[in-house]
Amino acid sequence: MDTLSIKVNALEANESFLRSAVGAYASRMNPTLETVSDIKTAVSEAVTNAIVHGYACDPKGIITVNCEIDDGLLTIEVQDAGRGIPDVEEAMRDFFTTKANEERSGLGFTIMKSFMDKLEVYSEPGEGTLVKMEKKLYA
Numbered sequence: 001m002d003t004l005s006i007k008v009n010a011l012e013a014n015e016s017f018l019r020s021a022v023g024a025y026a027s028r029m030n031p032t033l034e035t036v037s038d039i040k041t042a043v044s045e046a047v048t049n050a051i052v053h054g055y056a057c058d059p060k061g062i063i064t065v066n067c068e069i070d071d072g073l074l075t076i077e078v079q080d081a082g083r084g085i086p087d088v089e090e091a092m093r094d095f096f097t098t099k100a101n102e103e104r105s106g107l108g109f110t111i112m113k114s115f116m117d118k119l120e121v122y123s124e125p126g127e128g129t130l131v132k133m134e135k136k137l138y139a
């Protein structure tokens, strides 16, 4: 068993905190710098989405990050109890964004998918969103 569980408020400062925390957690297994960088980027995208879309930047919102390393495979779950996504398939399309007027490019999920080995998104409007990602820590 090797797990990590963190709960934080949806504050912008926690985006870099969670990015670094998960990066440090993965680094203990001595993956390449590129692997750590990919993981940190994906976490950053998922956490930013929880803050910006899930909670509309309301810091009362809680973001939960659960990680596990099992046999060299890192699993990361980023969960919010925010607004939720009405159509997950549509939200995951390249360039799809509901905040085009705020200089969002709609590439967060695309980045998570390409930088990680696996991406799953579960969401219900009004219930929140769970982003589950996997990354092999060794080639």
Ligand SMILES: Nc1ncnc2c1ncn2[C@@H]1O[C@H](COP(=O)(O)OP(=O)(O)OP(=O)(O)O)[C@@H](O)[C@H]1O
Pocket (backbone or CB within 6 Å): 045, 049, 050, 051, 053, 054, 055, 080, 082, 083, 084, 085, 091, 092, 096, 097, 098, 099, 103, 104, 105, 106, 107, 108, 109, 110, 129
């Ligand atoms: N945690 C979430 N809660 C509610 N809606 C979300 C969440 N994550 C993503 N979404 C929805 O999915 C859309 C696509 O997300 P994605 O990260 O791909 O793009 P973006 O955040 O709009 O832009 P970018 O990530 O490029 O800044 C968002 O515009 C938003 O409508």
Ligand SMILES: [Mg+2]
Pocket (backbone or CB within 6 Å): 045, 048, 049, 107, 108, 109
């Ligand atoms: Mg995004």
